[in-house]
Amino acid sequence: MKTFTILIVDDSAAMRSLLVSTLETLGTISTVQAPNGFEALRMLPREQVDLVLTDINMPDINGLELLSFIRSNPMYKDLPVVVISTEGSRKDIEKGLSLGANEYLVKPFQPEQLLEIVKRFL
Numbered sequence: 001m002k003t004f005t006i007l008i009v010d011d012s013a014a015m016r017s018l019l020v021s022t023l024e025t026l027g028t029i030s031t032v033q034a035p036n037g038f039e040a041l042r043m044l045p046r047e048q049v050d051l052v053l054t055d056i057n058m059p060d061i062n063g064l065e066l067l068s069f070i071r072s073n074p075m076y077k078d079l080p081v082v083v084i085s086t087e088g089s090r091k092d093i094e095k096g097l098s099l100g101a102n103e104y105l106v107k108p109f110q111p112e113q114l115l116e117i118v119k120r121f122l
């Protein structure tokens, strides 16, 4: 059985750890991590990623730029992307969704909210 792989992109190591430990409760998934959009773009061709969880505010390439790159690449245009950000205004959320995010989760969030979203893509 193929493992479901989630790429976690966030410049906060603490947030990446929180996401990993929350996702581990699902059991059947594996995770890979990138501290910014630039590293995420380097990892995408090397890993069999099934879902991307990305922060917005990061050095180098931010999450919205990463999302735009992903959606403009035919290889990844159908790859599910969930934005997880402290930017929670309606305008921010609409921007993320209009750029092609499948879901938008505002920090801080409850673990159940994250799991409920991720389960839709398993």
Ligand SMILES: [Mg+2]
Residues within 6 Å of the ligand: 010, 011, 012, 055, 056, 057, 058
């Ligand atoms: Mg950040």
